[in-house]
Amino acid sequence: MNKKYINADDLKDYLGFGVAGNFANHLGEAGEADEFAVIKTEEKDAPKGLFPFYIPNNETFLGTYPICTDEITHNDIEHLQVEAEVALVCDFEFKDGKLLDIIPKYFGAFNDCSNRIQNGDKLSTKKNWGAGSKGIASDLIEIDNFEEDGILSKFHIASFIRRDGILRDYGTTSAVKSYSYFFGQLKDWMIEKFNSQQDMGPLEEINPFIKDLDKHKGLLIAAGATAYSDFGKTNFLEKGDEIFVYVYDAHFHSFEDIMQDMSGMDILLSQCSKLHQVVV
Template sequence: MDLKNTIGLGVAGNFAHHLEQAGELKDFEHVVTVEPDAPKGIFPFYLPGSDTFLGLYSIGTDRLELPDYEANAQVEPEIAVLFDIVYDDDKKVIDLIAKKFTTFNDCTIRKEGAKKISEKKSWGPNSKGIGDKWIPIDKFEEGGVMDHYHLCSFVKRDGILHPYGVDAPLLGYSYFYGKLKSWLIDKMNTQEDFGPLENISKHLKACAYPKQALISIGATAYAEFGEKNYLQSGDEVYVIAYDARQDDSSLQPSPTKVVLHQKVQ
C-alpha cells in the first residue's frame, strides 16, 4: 500500500513501563499530562513533502536497515492505525475516522543528546516496518474487532527465537478507542514545540493538510531479551497481531493474523 502522501505520527508512552525500560522517561520530565497514565505526546516519523530528514519515506516491509554508525537500535512493537483526517474550514482537526490497522515496528535508536523524539525515529529508507496485511476496523470502540487482538514480538538471533516485547492485549493500551481518538485530535491541534515534542498543527500545514494519518499508537513493554539487547545485522524481527479467539502467538500464518517480518541489515 502506498503511504507516501500520508503523514506518519507516533504516540509516546501509551503502554505502562515502556519509557522507563527504553531509558527515555527523563526526556519527558517537564511534560505535564492530564492523568498519570496519559501518553506523553505525539511525534512525527514521516512528513510527506518535507525537505527535512523526515521527508524521506522510511517505511519498509521485509528488511530493516540499521544506520551505518553505532545505533543502539531497538524494536518498538506497535499497532498502526490508518485514519482519515477531517478538518473544519479553519483547518483544525475535528475528527479521525479509523479505517484499518496493522503491525508496525517503530524502530528507534537510543541517541544521546537528541532534542526531539523524531531525531531517533527516522534515519533512511527501511528504518520503519509495516505488516504484510491490514485488518479492516468495523468500529473504533468497545465491541469492535480490535477487542480480541493481542500484540507480541520476537527477534530471531543465531537460529533462536527470543520474545522481544511482552504479549499484550490491545485493550491494555493506556489510551484506546474514543479516549485515544479525542486525545489525538486535541494534540494534533494544540501540542506545542516543547522539550522532546513538536507542534503537530504546523507539520499538518507544511504537509498541505494530508487526508490521512498513519498513527502508531504506542510500543509495548519489553521482555527481558528486548530490554537488554539492541538489534544486530542478521537478526530477524517479527511483530505479530493475532485474534486471541482463534490464533496464538506463533509464527504460523492464519487469515486473521498479521505478521511483520523484517531481516536486519
C-alpha cells in the first residue's frame, strides 16, 4: 500500500465537490430531508446530487480555500457538525466543455464540516464559511483500482469527538462499500451530474462551475457522510473539541487499534488515513 503525504495547500488548484444523500438516513439526521424532497431520483437509494464547496478563483464565498489538516474554524457558529467521509483525489478528462472521465487516484479521511443554519437557499452555503471550514487527512492512500475488488472495498469510516477529556462516537462506523453509490456506479453517476445537473431546490447547476476545469489540477470529491451516533445527532461542535476521522482497512486494523491510537498509545496505523482536527 502506497501513501502520499500532503499539506493542506497542495489541493488549492483542485475543484471541490460533495455528493449529497449518498448514505442511508444522513439527510434526515442532518435536518435536510424536507429541502431535498423536491429532488426526484431514478432509483430510490440514489444520491440526490452534487454541490460545490470550493471553486478556485470564484468571486463568491466558494472562492475561499476551506481545506485544513489540523483545525476547524468555529467562527462562533452555533450549529456546526462533523461529516465524516471518504475524499477522492481525482484526475479527469475534459474536452469541449464536457467532463468525459473521472480517475480517482488517492483517497483519505475527510470532514465535510457543515453549518446547519441556512445562509442561503443552496446546500453549498452551509459548506464554506471561510478558511478552516473543511478537513482532510495529511496521509492519503493510493487507489489501485476504483472497483469492488480494489483496496477501498476493505476500508471502514469511523469518527469521534473528544470533549472535556471524554471520547465519544460521533458517526456510526461504516464500511465504505455501504455507500449507496460507489466505485463504477458512483463514477458514472458523477460524470452525468457534472454535465447535466440543473438548478433545483437546494442544488445548483453544476456544469458552469467546471467550464475552465482543464486549467486546473484535479477534482476533490467528498463521497458522502455517514449516519450519526446518538451523540452526533444532538451535539454541535464547540471550541476546544478534538475531531478524529479514520478511514482504515478493517481487514488489517481492529477497532481496538483505533481506540488505542486516540488514547495516545504508539500504534502504527499503516493501513489507515487519519484526520485529527481541533476546533478553534
